[in-house]
Structures are given as structure tokens and as C-alpha cells.
Amino acid sequence: MRLADSSALVKYFAKEEGWEAVRNYILGGVATLDLAIKEVGNALWKKVLRREMRLADAIEIITDLAKGYAVKLLGQEKFLEEGLRLAVEQRITLYDALFIVAAKKLGLPLLTADRLQAEVARRVGVEVVVV
Numbered sequence: 001m002r003l004a005d006s007s008a009l010v011k012y013f014a015k016e017e018g019w020e021a022v023r024n025y026i027l028g029g030v031a032t033l034d035l036a037i038k039e040v041g042n043a044l045w046k047k048v049l050r051r052e053m054r055l056a057d058a059i060e061i062i063t064d065l066a067k068g069y070a071v072k073l074l075g076q077e078k079f080l081e082e083g084l085r086l087a088v089e090q091r092i093t094l095y096d097a098l099f100i101v102a103a104k105k106l107g108l109p110l111l112t113a114d115r116l117q118a119e120v121a122r123r124v125g126v127e128v129v130v131v
Helices: 006-013 017-027 036-048 055-066 079-090 094-106 115-123
Strands: 001-003 031-034 073-076 111-113 126-130
Touching: 001 079, 001 094, 006 017, 006 036, 006 055, 017 031, 017 115, 031 036, 036 055, 036 094, 055 073, 055 115, 073 126, 079 115, 094 111, 094 115, 111 115
Parallel strands: 001 031, 001 111, 031 073, 111 126
Antiparallel strands: none
């Protein structure tokens, strides 16, 4: 099991370069934070506006993600305090920090396509898989 961040999920669902590697991890079992629904949705919104994706496809993806069909959804609440501390200390977004803290507390490797986030995660002792 791995904790997938929003960047990894967007790569998979939007079929961005390297999406096949993410698929293999998803098939092996991944969880994500519930905040990923909004982050993935925002990325899909941009793709629809740029005509890189059909609205119907984006709706199907976000609906399935919200229902937990592709990945297990975890609440973000118990990671907020430590996440905010990490975000301030490392000068990264709260979103990224929450995934790092969750991965660390749950003892799961972090699956990400975000190199800065991966660097910070490694610095604080989280195993990282960059896709």
C-alpha cells in the first residue's frame, strides 16, 4: 500500500506521460487523502477549459474518485496540525505537507509526481516513489 498524492492521481486519470506506472501502483493498492478529490477536480477543470479533456470524462473521474472506487479515501483531519507546522517549516503548501505527514504517520511510501514535495518528504524521513 502507498499513499498517492494529487499529482500522481492527476497523472493517472488524465493519462499524462508516465500514467502507466501510476496504474501499476493503483492496482497494487493505494490510499489518498480526501482533499485529493478537490485537487484532482481542479486539475481536471483546467484540462477541460484547455480542451484537453471532455467535461463528461472529468465528471466521471471525479465522481468515481469521490466514491472511493479507484483508491481508498482517508480523512485529512488528524494530519492538519502537524501538516501546517511542516508547511511553515519547509515553506511548502499545506496540501503537500498533509500528504507527507499522512504518509509518515501511516508508515506508507508517498507516491508523487511532485519533485519538490518528494525532496521535502525524504528530508523528513518518508519513503518516496516519484512517478
